[in-house]
Amino acid sequence: MDYLKILKNKQLNGEIRISGAKNASLPLIAMTILAKNNVSMKNLPKVADINTLLKLLSNLGANIDKQEHCVVVNTTALHETKATYDIVKTMRASILVLGPILARFGHCEVSLPGGCAIGQRPVDLHLKALQSMGANIQIKGGYIEATAPNGLQGCEIIFDKITVTGTANIVMAAALAHGITNITNAAREPEVVQLCEILNASGVKIDGIGTAVLTIHGTNGSLININEFAVIPDRIEAGTYLCAGAITNSELTITSVEPKHLGAVLSKLEEMGSTFTLKEDSITIHPSKTIKPVKIVTQEYPAFPTDMQAQFMALATQADGVSIIEERLFENRFMHVSELQRMGADISLNGHTATVNGKSELSGTDVMATDLRASSALVLAGLVANGETDVHRIYHLDRGYDALEKKLGNVGANIQRLKE
Ligand code: UD1
Secondary structure: OEEEEEEOOOOOEEEEEOOEOHHHHHHHHHHHHHEOOOEEEEOOOOOHHHHHHHHHHHHOOOEEEEOOOOEEEEOOOOOOOEEOHHHHOOOHHHHHHHHHHHHHHOEEEEEOOOOEOOEOOOOHHHHHHHHHOOOEEEEEOOEEEEEOOOOOEOOEEEOOOOOHHHHHHHHHHHHOOEOEEEEEOOOOOHHHHHHHHHHHHOOOOEEOOOOOEEEEEOOOOOOEOOOOEEOOEOHHHHHHHHHHHHHOOOEEEEEOOOHHHHHHHHHHHHHOOOEEEEOOOEEEEEOOOOOOOOEEEOOOOOOOOHHHHHHHHHHHOOOOOEEEEEOOOOOOOOHHHHHHHHOOOEEEEEOOEEEEEOOOOOEOOEEEOOOHHHHHHHHHHHHHOEOEEEEEOOHHHHOOOOOHHHHHHHOOOEEEEEEO
């Protein structure tokens, strides 16, 4: 198993190119199930989750031709409709194949994703919406078995809660359904927007893209032609490197980024004292002498993302004063707290709220990554901790960060990937 060894850094300097967004790539890969042509995707990040989903499609019979950051997927020979436990257990987002496979074949089985490190994360909203579209759903032997022998029917869907993969799943199901589907309380994340835009450009008319009400005009079961596209930049990776700049008091430029996807993150960094130069596709963060405390509440886009909560907590340990961080999306997303405490952070937890008492002098030690974003918080803390920080179990980090140690190393961080 690999781990990261990080030595304290004074300052970083230089440019980091942001990769394509993992969370946009996953639904876009699932979307290829709706296509009748070779679908060519560019700007894919080189992360484990992408390989997992491509492997799942390949197991189902799809043809995959993967180069560095590009892939051509052809699902015309796809014949299996069962996503088995061995893959689903490693990545909950495998549930994204349920909507498109069911819409195309009238049958799909997906292993129940089960619990995960950051909370229960049920898929009841996905299933309820598919049932409204006429699917018959049964849970048998740990599998979701969905059937719709006469195809799915467009209908009115009101999500009780905003769900990102739930919205993506139902948009893909609705794309091949008979008639019109209205989704109210849809997710507005840029990753959902890109999925809708590509489908819309491929002949599936979608109204309301980027709003909470989507209207999808189904193709009555006809597969679609999808033109080549490039995945949008990863706003969470970008936010993480901006936090690396802020915590080390550095001048860092992140390139190939979409600044307008980072509104809430930039605004919180500004509150903490950072200043920026924004260009069309780059952001430069400038050194700021002190870090101010902050109040953060995680919410759905365009509010502050839960996927940046852990990284901001690491940053808050270096702020002069008391920061309050409230996690509203996931019930168990504070596992990085105990590891940060072991490094000397003063953090107290009360239910969904963490109180971070800054500024703490952090000390490097052995720490354990517990989930994807928690891992990057520990890396950020390691950049400013005295001595040496060893971050173990970085397979979590590898699920979603493309070449993190290389990107940070190129801007002067003292970070190495080693074998346990
Ligand atoms: C996606 C992102 C993840 C991010 C999260 C929230 C991907 C691959 N993952 O996860 O990085 O942290 O959005 O921005 O894009 N819920 C239910 N029932 C459901 C579905 C969701 O109760 O059927 C609840 C969840 O437990 C959670 C909330 O709704 O409390 C939001 O979850 P959701 O938006 O679905 O997260 P994911 O799509 O799994």
